[in-house]
Amino acid sequence: MRYAETGFNLEVDLTRGSIERVPTDPRLTELHLGGLGTNAKIFWDRVPPETEPFSEENLLVFGTGILTGTPAPGCNRTVLSTISPQTRLFAYSMMGGFWAPELKHSGYDKLIVRGKSPELVYLWIQDDTVEIRDASHYRGLGTLETAELLRQELNEPHAQVASIGLAGENRVFYASVEQGRSSASRLGVGAVMGDKNLKAIAVRGSKDINIARPAEFIGLCNDALKFIKHRNANPIPGVMPILAGLGSPQEMAIHDEKWHTENFAWGNARVRRKGFWTDEIRELWTNTMETMRTRLLSCHNCPMKCGAAISVDTRLCSYMMKCFSKLTYTMGAFSNLEFGLKIAQKATEHGVDSFTAPQTMAFAIELYEAGILTDKDMPGMPTDSEGRFFWLLDRIVRREGIGDILANGTHWAAQEIGNGAEEYAHNNIKKHEQLPLKLGMLNPIYFLMYSTGEKINITQIEGNFPQAPFPTREQREAFVADWPQVPNEKLKQHFLDWELRGENSIPHYPSAEATCDIVEWQEMMHYIDDATGMCAGLSSFPLKPPFHIHNLPALISAGTGLDLDEAGLTHLTRRNRNLVRANNLRRGMTRSDEKPPADHWKKRFPELEENLMDTYYAFKGWNRDGVPTRETLHALDLDYVYEDFIERGILKEEETVGASGKASAEGSAS
Amino acid sequence: MSAAKKKKTKIVKTIKIDVDKCNGCRACEVICSAFHAEPRYSSDNPARSRIRVIRDPLADIYVPVFAGEYTASECAGRNTYTIDGKEYEECAFCRASCPSRDVFKEPDSDLPLKCDLCESDPTLEEPMCVQWCLADALIFEEREEEVEEEEAVDEMDVGLEALANKHGWHKVADAVARMSKKA
Numbered sequence: 065m066r067y068a069e070t071g072f073n074l075e076v077d078l079t080r081g082s083i084e085r086v087p088t089d090p091r092l093t094e095l096h097l098g099g100l101g102t103n104a105k106i107f108w109d110r111v112p113p114e115t116e117p118f119s120e121e122n123l124l125v126f127g128t129g130i131l132t133g134t135p136a137p138g139c140n141r142t143v144l145s146t147i148s149p150q151t152r153l154f155a156y157s158m159m160g161g162f163w164a165p166e167l168k169h170s171g172y173d174k175l176i177v178r179g180k181s182p183e184l185v186y187l188w189i190q191d192d193t194v195e196i197r198d199a200s201h202y203r204g205l206g207t208l209e210t211a212e213l214l215r216q217e218l219n220e221p222h223a224q225v226a227s228i229g230l231a232g233e234n235r236v237f238y239a240s241v242e243q244g245r246s247s248a249s250r251l252g253v254g255a256v257m258g259d260k261n262l263k264a265i266a267v268r269g270s271k272d273i274n275i276a277r278p279a280e281f282i283g284l285c286n287d288a289l290k291f292i293k294h295r296n297a298n299p300i301p302g303v304m305p306i307l308a309g310l311g312s313p314q315e316m317a318i319h320d321e322k323w324h325t326e327n328f329a330w331g332n333a334r335v336r337r338k339g340f341w342t343d344e345i346r347e348l349w350t351n352t353m354e355t356m357r358t359r360l361l362s363c364h365n366c367p368m369k370c371g372a373a374i375s376v377d378t379r380l381c382s383y384m385m386k387c388f389s390k391l392t393y394t395m396g397a398f399s400n401l402e403f404g405l406k407i408a409q410k411a412t413e414h415g416v417d418s419f420t421a422p423q424t425m426a427f428a429i430e431l432y433e434a435g436i437l438t439d440k441d442m443p444g445m446p447t448d449s450e451g452r453f454f455w456l457l458d459r460i461v462r463r464e465g466i467g468d469i470l471a472n473g474t475h476w477a478a479q480e481i482g483n484g485a486e487e488y489a490h491n492n493i494k495k496h497e498q499l500p501l502k503l504g505m506l507n508p509i510y511f512l513m514y515s516t517g518e519k520i521n522i523t524q525i526e527g528n529f530p531q532a533p534f535p536t537r538e539q540r541e542a543f544v545a546d547w548p549q550v551p552n553e554k555l556k557q558h559f560l561d562w563e564l565r566g567e568n569s570i571p572h573y574p575s576a577e578a579t580c581d582i583v584e585w586q587e588m589m590h591y592i593d594d595a596t597g598m599c600a601g602l603s604s605f606p607l608k609p610p611f612h613i614h615n616l617p618a619l620i621s622a623g624t625g626l627d628l629d630e631a632g633l634t635h636l637t638r639r640n641r642n643l644v645r646a647n648n649l650r651r652g653m654t655r656s657d658e659k660p661p662a663d664h665w666k667k668r669f670p671e672l673e674e675n676l677m678d679t680y681y682a683f684k685g686w687n688r689d690g691v692p693t694r695e696t697l698h699a700l701d702l703d704y705v706y707e708d709f710i711e712r713g714i715l716k717e718e719e720t721v722g723a724s725g726k727a728s729a730e731g732s733a734s
Numbered sequence: 735m736s737a738a739k740k741k742k743t744k745i746v747k748t749i750k751i752d753v754d755k756c757n758g759c760r761a762c763e764v765i766c767s768a769f770h771a772e773p774r775y776s777s778d779n780p781a782r783s784r785i786r787v788i789r790d791p792l793a794d795i796y797v798p799v800f801a802g803e804y805t806a807s808e809c810a811g812r813n814t815y816t817i818d819g820k821e822y823e824e825c826a827f828c829r830a831s832c833p834s835r836d837v838f839k840e841p842d843s844d845l846p847l848k849c850d851l852c853e854s855d856p857t858l859e860e861p862m863c864v865q866w867c868l869a870d871a872l873i874f875e876e877r878e879e880e881v882e883e884e885e886a887v888d889e890m891d892v893g894l895e896a897l898a899n900k901h902g903w904h905k906v907a908d909a910v911a912r913m914s915k916k917a
């Protein structure tokens with residue numbers, strides 16, 4: 065018997081209209097667990113680097129984590145993988161909610177979609193019965209609308225539906241896959257789904273998921289719930305409210321937006337508004353939230369309630385919102401919260417990424433104000449900022465007029481518009497829009513995370529280490545005194561010695577070596593979550609979470625029956641991380657792509673930055689170009705990657721680790 | 735049943751449900767199904783849970799419902815309730831394992847499921863769904879009450895009745911006879 069996983073993938077070829085239930089190799093579970101790890105392996109094996117994002121050969125994989133659907137709290141993630149139309153690299157996008165557990169209860173660990181359907185279709189998965197069905201009557205409908213009508217058509221109120229809106233149908237490069245409470249928004253997974261002519265996937269499962277060592281497993285789950293109660297009652301002192309608790313940032317529950325509105329940039333990620341958060345604004349926005357938010361909502365089997373039902377019309381719930389989408393439209397348009405909540409409803413129905421979409425619209429308005437785009441490009445655009453945003457959103461999701469260009473995101477739009485527009489696409493990493501954050505002094509930890517994060521999104525690599533030093537040594541000592549989550553004592557020392565000012569402050573502290581330790585820990589935690597299907601909100605993202613490197617090996621082992629210890633799990637995540645990177649290197653990513661947005665920090669230090677990169681690459685067991693060396697790949701059982709790299713000339717036989725050729729910590733358990 | 739029932743005091747166990755506090759997480763369904771797995775916690779499957787959250791997210795409806803009695807036939811007419819501007823189907827509050835819907839039935843055999851308040855030895859301090867509902871939408875209470883004595887209906891009787899309703903008494907009797915010969 066297979067434990068925690070089902071041992072089967074569902075393979076759907078939309079060109080041929082074929083559906084297959086395919087057993088998976090248990091050895092791959094031992095090597096990669098599941099989720100992103102096994103997704104990356106599928107792409108390595110089946111999607112050669114020449115594959116175009118919009119082609120029959122590109123795959124769209126919906127992967128559940130190894131613990132998704134088990135009683136482990138917060139294990140509900142679907143990891144979507146494809147080749148991104150925007151970055152043209154291996155894309156990582158992920159959603160919480162209820163869809164992945166339902167898929168696993170239907171008897172599948174992954175849904176693998178290939179080919180293209182000639183007509184718009186949807187998939188209906190109900191345990192062993194899987195059908196490709198006509199969806200022409202849903203063309204042009206919103207994501208939630210579609211889900212609702214589908215449940216009625218199927219007479220299945222319990223079915224979970226993942227769907228695309230107009231944006232996905234029209235292959236907007238930042239189209240999302242929406243699923244009611246949650247969405248997979250980044251890197252254009254919705255566009256690929258649209259290219260495959262797949263409108264929605266409804267799933268309903270009624271099969272058991274087995275646990276290898278039940279008593280031990282439930283004991284660990286109960287411990288975690290107890291700890292969550294404790295943490296909810298004891299927020300971390302000395303950090304802003306949004307960072308004090310567990311879960312995704314509690315944007316739906318917390319009213320105090322001083323930090324976001326004054327530290328994050330408005331418009332096209334440029335304007336800081338110090339002093340914005342007045343009593344008057346606080347009152348107005350609190351009132352908006354209190355009247356428009358009707359309920360706080362959790363994902364499957366999680367107590368954290370990071371989402372909310374939002375009412376923008378006569379319905380008590382017009383859509384569901386989570387996280388920072390609360391502010392991205394508001395700040396992009398220099399408007400207020402009520403506008404933000406209203407336009408987010410349209411954006412959710414159309415299915416677009418709430419980072420990239422508002423950034424692209426603000427970019428267009430800047431170009432218009434600079435005279436690079438003119439009335440000829442924007443015929444009939446309203447004059448007020450809110451009106452313009454609604455107008456632009458509509459053009460983009462329909463790919464009408466200027467919308468057709470903007471639908472490709474700021475990088476590609478700027479290339480096409482030319483005439484100096486490139487300067488305005490300034491907030492990207494690897495062609496992908498980032499959080500609107502512009503700061504003063506370079507932070508070495510964030511520098512490395514922005515530059516090298518393979519998922520091209522800071523929230524998918526940052527987390528367990530405090531974002532900033534605490535002002536006094538006493539505060540730091542108090543924080544460190546109760547910090548069982550930390551993998552080793554070294555990391556405690558790095559934090560204890562980190563000061564706001566003076567010698568031990570950014571950019572020269574933490575040292576390059578210490579920075580590597582800190583980045584490595586945070587990244588590792590995310591790669592564990594991506595393989596288990598655990599929400600980052602209970603593990604890799606918040607300070608002092610219930611799940612960490614000292615209890616996750618036991619949880620995974622008790623669930624799956626594998627025998628994983630800390631060293632084993634650490635090693636496994638390195639394997640997954642290197643395989644994700646290998647997919648990208650094979651598609652042409654190089655060291656020169658690994659950098660933060662040029663204006664992310666005002667004060668930059670080229671020499672220091674080079675040293676950070678060199679040190680980090682060596683630490684990871686990569687050569688100076690960021691390619692894992694033969695030894696590294698061998699230690700990670702990735703010899704087949706080495707052979708491919710040699711064949712393609714990405715590696716030369718004699719190459720060694722890093723600039724100095726030093727051996728690294730990578731590949732050996734620490 | 736005789737008209738003269740004896741009175742006695744017994745502990746009445748109540749779960750108070752606050753639908754306004756429910757966040758729709760389904761933790762109650764997950765843990766109920768795991769608790770009742772054989773062996774205990776060896777699997778989970780909300781489809782087997784004895785509590786189900788009747789959800790209609792776009793109507794902001796979340797009603798945790800505990801499995802109650804089995805019924806062979808669905809209600810003749812169905813009413814709707816409007817509470818605080820939300821329209822609920824009568825079924826949203828109904829605890830019956832009923833042919834009109836696919837909750838409170840074992841997925842493979844269709845045998846009815848009923849909440850047993852996590853009866854176990856030793857007795858739990860609180861039922862599992864209550865323990866796992868960190869939102870406090872489910873609150874467990876015990877109080878003493880004078881009640882009339884009633885004969886408990888045997889679980890096997892309920893199961894057999896359900897089977898008979900599905901297949902007819904004749905077939906069930908046949909199957910029992912056949913199986914007892916093998917045993």
Ligand code: SF4
Nearest residue numbers: 363366368370599601
């Ligand atoms: S922590 Fe929040 S986002 Fe994560 S699973 Fe729980 S409710 Fe969902």
Ligand code: SF4
Nearest residue numbers: 756757759760762867
């Ligand atoms: S555990 Fe509580 S909050 Fe979650 S669905 Fe059940 S009743 Fe609602």
Ligand code: SF4
Nearest residue numbers: 766849851852861863
């Ligand atoms: S009380 Fe126990 S048996 Fe009843 S629904 Fe809750 S967990 Fe299930």
